[in-house]
Amino acid sequence: MKPVSYMTAAMCVLSFGPGVLPAMADSVKKEMTGQQLAFDNKKGNCLGCHTAPTDPAAVTQANIGPPLIVISQRYPDKAKLRTQIWDATVANPKTVMPPFGRHSILTEQEIDKVVDYVFGL
Template sequence: MSALVLGLSLVACTGLACTGSARAQSAASEGQKLAFDRGKGNCLTCHVIKGGDLPGSIGPKLEGLASKYDRAELMAIVTDETKRNPQTVMPPFGRNRILTEQEINAVVDFLQTL
């Protein structure tokens, strides 16, 4: 996402109201920050994500997720993938309170843009 688009999103969301498109862009931007943050989402430890530095190769490359999973599935995966796949090495970000529900929503907003 370009700096101009991010800047416009932030300007559009600074008042009491925020347009749907600007809100989605802002949430996706926040989700990207969380996903790339080595102390928070830390998704790059295991996944290749476009725009990320020093990605890992343990998990699948994260691309085209919106066509593979609906929002509820992505929320479930990020919240606690062990429910779907007990053998996963993916941390249960919600169950272990690594990320808040709001942060998980933002990460999913970002994942849906990939």
């Protein structure tokens, strides 16, 4: 998404009224990075169960799931990592990991961003 210039914002306000700016801010705010999605407790919430020792921003004492470390070695096939995040019950029906894709917790694009972030850990 292209950043909105001050001139564009001013023209929108003059043309459509002041209500357009909050709508523009909401659309910009929705573009989250994979790390932000993984850390957000209303989205991925990975830190609710996992540690990510190689990311200094990942502050948690979680110990339910395995640590998110050397993921590209544990999942050399990125598609299998994506499947795990989309629906972990495919590989383990008794898992406590939520099926983020199957239950529409994350969109397809959000899952791709989380996969890219986690794959780099």
